[in-house]
Amino acid sequence: MAITLDVITLGVPQVDAAYTFYTAAFAPPNNGDDRAIGLDLHGTGHLAFRQIDALAADVGARPASSGFRGYVLSSIVGGPSEVRVLLETATANGATIVKPAKKQLFGEFTAVYRAPDGAVWKLAASSKKDSGPVPSPPRPTETAIYLGVAEPKASKAFYETLGMRTEHDYGDKFIDFTVAGGVCRLGLLRRRDLARDAGVDEHGDGFSAVVLTHTAASRAEVDTLLTAADSAGGRVTADATQTDQGDYVGRFTDPDGYHWKITTRPGAGSGGHIPATS
Incomplete structure (x- = not known):
């Protein structure tokens, strides 16, 4: 059992506008313009969007928020010129x-938007x-989300219990976890340090407007991760239940209140095999 960060879902004011911007x-x-799938970030994970009121309702939170949301998303590319191109395109x-x-x-070459x-x-x-x-378009070698937490070492212990393996550990300064192909990396910093690094004010409250998703191989894995x-x-x-679409879904928050969704694809059984679909 090892939790992976397969999809990052952002709560946004308008789904179509967000889809257009990130595209x-x-x-x-090209995924056939299927907004239910979200965007494949060149094999470094997936980004999805949901109207913020609906996403907040999914997790039982109030949609109102202000200031820093407590996390920073990151795209790592090959060289400085690629950073410049991505920044110019975004702006x-x-x-x-x-x-x-x-x-x-x-010596690190960065930009923040x-x-x-x-x-x-x-x-x-x-x-x-x-x-x-510069490749056209620049392709990220990694997509990550860094969470601002109260105590990185304590959060590290939590995620290690869920099967993540630590790659870099600088105590309460910075921790991140190893990442496999096709998924996003997760990192941890103190909230004030993360905000300072990004160049934003650390103060903020309310719904973080993000849900992290792991797609499990079986219903048993969903249950095991929720228990862990x-x-x-x-x-x-x-608690995990079957949806009308056939998914088996449960939800939890980590010790700092960040929301996770643990789900299976339709057809996943109690074991580790997912039957092929026609």
Whole structure:
């Protein structure tokens, strides 16, 4: 059993507008314009959208929020020129610059923008120098979400109980987990440090407007993860039940209140095999 971050769902004012913005910002592979699937971020995870009132209702939260939502999304690309291109594309489609593209104190080349839906994105280059022409479109090598938490070491213990393996551990400064192909990376920082790094005010309250989703191989895995989350200090907010669409879905929050959805695809049984569908 190991939880993975398969889909990041953002609560947005208008789903069509968000879909249009992120399609322009990341030029994802064509999925037939199926908004139910969301956007494939070039094999580094999926981004989906739901009207913020509906998403809040899904998790039993009030949709109102103000200020910093407590998390920062990140897209990592090959070199500085790719960061510049992604930033220019985002701002041309309605994003606002929080931090311009430039080399930081320790050599990292980054930029930060706020998307029209309010989500904060950090763009970062994995290399200090460009290695060749900028691909069109730039393709992220990794998509991540960094959560602002009270105590990163305590949150680390929670996620390790759910099967995640730590890749970088700098105590209460920064922690992240190993990531497999096709899913997003999860990282942890203290809330004030995350806000400072992104260049935004740390204060904010209300619904975070994000739900993290893991697609389990079986109903048994859904139940096991919910039990593990509850015993490790999280809170099960919805016991697993079968939906009208045939999914088996349960929900929990981590110790800092971030919402997770654990689901199966229709047809998943109690074991680890999902029957093929025609």
